[in-house]
């Protein structure tokens with residue numbers, strides 16, 4: 338049945354917030370009722386960490402609505418950031434998981450990403466954005482760009498984000514569609530280092546660039562091609578061959594310290610010591626946190642725009658084997674070619 342109304346999304350608003358505004362304006366006292374009205378399901382279908390059955394919502398919108406599943410995913414979820422660092426096939430699978438509901442519920446994008454990249458437990462907000470939104474729109478709303486794990490500085494205002502008491506995921510059968518005006522916020526308890534704040538803002542700006550880029554999709558193979566070209570230019574590898582791993586790690590550590598932290602982002606070692614770097618460089622097989630990629634791009638001084646707009650294509654050498662990290666193999670190849 339067609340809905341009587343559905344709120345028009347605000348810029349950078351997370352889908353969870355749009356559903357929350359519907360919930361409030363419909364006067365629903367239970368979130369279960371809202372889920373049934375929008376998604377024909379009694380559970381939570383939209384949180385920051387999980388989205389299911391989006392097609393059901395879109396089928397209930399008026400026929401001339403511009404809010405298609407594709408539009409909502411691109412403009413109002415975090416998938417455009419994650420998809421840059423995934424293969425096209427993986428992205429297609431994740432979109433299927435978002436649009437449909439299948440029983441038993443599969444591990445969809447957000448479950449998968451939460452396990453691989455970590456996740457904020459509570460929604461975040463920027464104090465200046467709250468004030469600005471109220472001035473412009475008469476209310477504040479949940480921004481998707483504030484919900485990226487590890488980036489707890491507003492990309493626009495450079496303020497540490499506030500932590501709310503609103504859960505980002507379904508927990509212990511508890512869920513609610515809560516708006517910022519009904520949330521309780523706590524100040525940021527993290528480091529107060531000004532250099533670190535500036536650095537995280539800079540990473541957050543890159544993340545926002547990828548979130549808002551809507552032209553030709555970028556996927557991990559193109560990003561990897563750019564990494565290897567830059568590693569070669571900087572003397573860390575040659576001809577897609579031996580990567581000077583220890584030298585690279587030492588220099589990344591120096592780079593992080595110069596930016597105010599030895600450990601940026603906090604989950605940098607999530608695969609064990611140094612494994613994050615190996616998994617980034619073998620990226621088509623191993624999904625890595627966008628934050629780790631952004632950090633690596635900043636270290637290599639590659640802008641997101643360069644990856645996208647570079648006229649040259651640096652195809653990752655799929656079919657020629659994975660890059661080799663073993664100096665003995667590299668030496669053997671050199672010996673053979675001598």
Ligand SMILES: [Zn+2]
Nearest residue numbers: 463466491494
């Ligand atoms: Zn802000």
